[in-house]
Amino acid sequence: MSRRKLLTAIRTVVVGFTLVVFLFPVYWTVTMAFKPASEWQPSGKTYWVPQNPTVGNFKRLFGANPTGSDVLISTPIDATGSIVNSLIVSIGGTLLALLVGTATAYGISRYRAGGKILPFAILQLRMFPPIAVIIPILFLWTYLHMYDSRKGLILIYAAVTFPFVVWLMRSFFDEIPREIGEAAIVDGCSNLGAFRKAILPLVKSGLATTALFVFILNWSDFLIALVLAGNRVVTAPVFLSQITSAATGEEYGTRAALGLILIVPPVLLSILIQKHLVRGLTFGAIKR
Amino acid sequence: MARIEIERVTKRFGKLDAVIDLDLEIEHGTFTALLGPSGCGKTTTMNMLSGLLAPTAGEIRFDGRRVNEDEPGRRNVGFVFQNYAIFTHMSAFDNIALGLRIKKLSKAEVAAEVQRVARMLEIEDLLERRAAGLSVNDMQKVAIGRSMITNPDIFLLDEPFSNLDAAFRAYMRAELKRLQRELGQTMVYVTHDQIEAMSMAERIAIMNEGRLQQYGSPDEVYNRPANRFVAQFVGSTVMNFLPVEIERWGDSLGLRIPIDDAAPIVLAGESGAVRAMGGNGGGGPFTLGIRPEHIRVVGAEAAGDLRGTVTLVEPLGARNVVHLRAGERGFRIVVPPTTRPRIGDDVGVELDRSRIHVFDDATGLALR
Numbered sequence: 001m002s003r004r005k006l007l008t009a010i011r012t013v014v015v016g017f018t019l020v021v022f023l024f025p026v027y028w029t030v031t032m033a034f035k036p037a038s039e040w041q042p043s044g045k046t047y048w049v050p051q052n053p054t055v056g057n058f059k060r061l062f063g064a065n066p067t068g069s070d071v072l073i074s075t076p077i078d079a080t081g082s083i084v085n086s087l088i089v090s091i092g093g094t095l096l097a098l099l100v101g102t103a104t105a106y107g108i109s110r111y112r113a114g115g116k117i118l119p120f121a122i123l124q125l126r127m128f129p130p131i132a133v134i135i136p137i138l139f140l141w142t143y144l145h146m147y148d149s150r151k152g153l154i155l156i157y158a159a160v161t162f163p164f165v166v167w168l169m170r171s172f173f174d175e176i177p178r179e180i181g182e183a184a185i186v187d188g189c190s191n192l193g194a195f196r197k198a199i200l201p202l203v204k205s206g207l208a209t210t211a212l213f214v215f216i217l218n219w220s221d222f223l224i225a226l227v228l229a230g231n232r233v234v235t236a237p238v239f240l241s242q243i244t245s246a247a248t249g250e251e252y253g254t255r256a257a258l259g260l261i262l263i264v265p266p267v268l269l270s271i272l273i274q275k276h277l278v279r280g281l282t283f284g285a286i287k288r
Numbered sequence: 289m290a291r292i293e294i295e296r297v298t299k300r301f302g303k304l305d306a307v308i309d310l311d312l313e314i315e316h317g318t319f320t321a322l323l324g325p326s327g328c329g330k331t332t333t334m335n336m337l338s339g340l341l342a343p344t345a346g347e348i349r350f351d352g353r354r355v356n357e358d359e360p361g362r363r364n365v366g367f368v369f370q371n372y373a374i375f376t377h378m379s380a381f382d383n384i385a386l387g388l389r390i391k392k393l394s395k396a397e398v399a400a401e402v403q404r405v406a407r408m409l410e411i412e413d414l415l416e417r418r419a420a421g422l423s424v425n426d427m428q429k430v431a432i433g434r435s436m437i438t439n440p441d442i443f444l445l446d447e448p449f450s451n452l453d454a455a456f457r458a459y460m461r462a463e464l465k466r467l468q469r470e471l472g473q474t475m476v477y478v479t480h481d482q483i484e485a486m487s488m489a490e491r492i493a494i495m496n497e498g499r500l501q502q503y504g505s506p507d508e509v510y511n512r513p514a515n516r517f518v519a520q521f522v523g524s525t526v527m528n529f530l531p532v533e534i535e536r537w538g539d540s541l542g543l544r545i546p547i548d549d550a551a552p553i554v555l556a557g558e559s560g561a562v563r564a565m566g567g568n569g570g571g572g573p574f575t576l577g578i579r580p581e582h583i584r585v586v587g588a589e590a591a592g593d594l595r596g597t598v599t600l601v602e603p604l605g606a607r608n609v610v611h612l613r614a615g616e617r618g619f620r621i622v623v624p625p626t627t628r629p630r631i632g633d634d635v636g637v638e639l640d641r642s643r644i645h646v647f648d649d650a651t652g653l654a655l656r
Contacts, residue, residue: 179373182340187434188361188390197386201377 032256040252057257082239090218093157101165109173148229161214172206205276290441291316297346306332308498321489329498366435370447376420387438443475516652525580528619532576547615582643583621592636
């Protein structure tokens with residue numbers, strides 16, 4: 001075997017192995033979602049594919065009483081509220097972070113606002129996991145009457161993702177020549193008008209990419225939502241973790257079903273803004 | 289219609305003095321070039337005229353009216369940037385129309401005006417195209433169109449042609465001259481290319497390190513450079529500079545170039561340098577400046593002012609540039625294409641007496 005073929009073979013094996021490692025949990029979730037309770041964790045047996053596929057898990061998620069052979073579970077549950085909560089706090093947090101972060105990034109990029117320190121001061125917010133300071137924040141949020149509220153979660157999500165927005169958007173703004181904004185100003189635009197008419201359309205792709213990134217972070221958060229909310233305001237990931245029943249213990253099938261549903265928004269969003277993601281950033285204003 | 293007055297304008301960025309004590313008056317309807325190497329303050333000056341930057345000190349007046357505090361959009365200036373700053377997400381039409389839309393003109397008026405400008409620039413068939421898809425040359429025209437659309441009193445062009453290819457640059461130079469004549473507006477043109485400035489401008493302001501070096505017609509800055517910097521910066525083949533000792537010879541001055549067998553060059557009494565020297569023959573040290581095109585090769589039998597050995601010949605078609613070495617010193621001469629000495633030849637040259645400049649080394653100023 002030639003050296004070249006050997007390399008190709010090694011590469012194939014490595015890629016294949018990586019794919020299996022990463023895709024297996026997805027496969028397991030998808031199949032689990034359609035397994036009846038009897039196939040969730042049978043003793044001494046593994047069902048690689050559902051033997052008796054069912055949509056009972058999905059039905060149960062939305063309040064249906066389990067029937068048939070799956071009558072192991074008694075209390076009905078409903079995930080609708082938690083999904084709505086998740087949508088509201090994730091989207092709210094994303095919009096807030098984008099609004100504040102983009103403005104900050106523009107100030108830093110164009111006017112060097114805050115000098116050299118500010119961008120790094122913002123970045124250092126990400127130098128430790130947010131969970132490290134969650135207990136003080138819990139006290140703060142309680143004091144501010146934001147514990148267990150949607151607005152509290154929106155605010156903390158915006159704060160946590162703000163550095164990402166600033167750093168991502170800043171690099172996009174840096175790409176845009178200063179003259180673009182100046183040209184609009186000489187033509188009679190106000191500073192804000194120049195930003196809106198001339199600059200913002202050029203960072204559309206960047207903004208879309210950043211929005212998706214931030215949304216996924218917020219959408220998949222578990223720990224913050226668990227600590228700062230969880231009684232009145234339950235987000236989908238927190239709800240998912242609590243699906244248990246006396247009869248079966250952990251309800252793997254129902255959880256997998258909810259997991260599958262939770263994958264939908266990010267995937268849908270990615271497809272919607274695919275054009276921007278794929279195109280990346282093509283700034284054609286300047287022929288260098 | 290606008291006359292620009294810049295009075296004692298200084299612009300400081302932190303510790304950096306970008307423009308220092310600039311005084312400049314630009315008459316209505318003239319084509320003026322701001323010429324200088326990069327970092328000389330010409331773009332800063334331009335941005336102060338457009339209102340993108342505010343002067344640290346001094347006053348800028350348009351037609352006698354102070355504009356220091358006026359917003360860029362209210363100064364009625366058109367600005368063409370070096371990199372065009374075309375809005376690539378819009379069509380060419382929308383790019384040009386922007387200024388009018390901000391002024392809230394009706395749709396029909398906007399369309400008519402854009403058509404008018406497009407006709408002048410011969411870009412009517414490009415209007416519907418997305419600006420991102422235009423060639424650099426067309427982008428440049430769109431940028432000029434955008435600056436023209438509001439009928440500005442003053443056009444400011446910041447190195448607009450430096451990204452273009454040579455052929456189109458030459459074409460656009462002529463086009464711009466034509467446009468300027470047709471519009472009859474005041475045009476200020478920033479460039480670091482002295483050929484561009486010489487060929488287009490009626491007046492040239494040469495700047496260096498934030499200071500105005502000379503302000504005059506192309507003819508003046510070429511023939512009567514105020515100082516050594518201007519002398520060196522203007523001219524397609526760089527001026528020769530040779531150290532010189534000055535002696536008084538009755539009514540005239542004797543310039544002795546301290547190279548082995550160089551004969552003293554006698555400047556007659558009417559020469560500017562002689563007048564500037566007045567009675568004293570001393571001072572200095574001084575430098576003699578002479579353009580390569582003002583040095584003539586003498587016949588084999590004549591001694592000439594200087595003799596040198598040919599080290600390089602650059603044939604440029606219309607003329608040859610010959611590099612010579614005399615003792616420690618190198619200098620260049622421009623000769624007709626028929627004269628083509630070989631490397632190593634010993635050549636005698638004569639300096640055109642009326643074209644000799646003398647610079648005071650201490651101040652850099654020309655004696656005249």
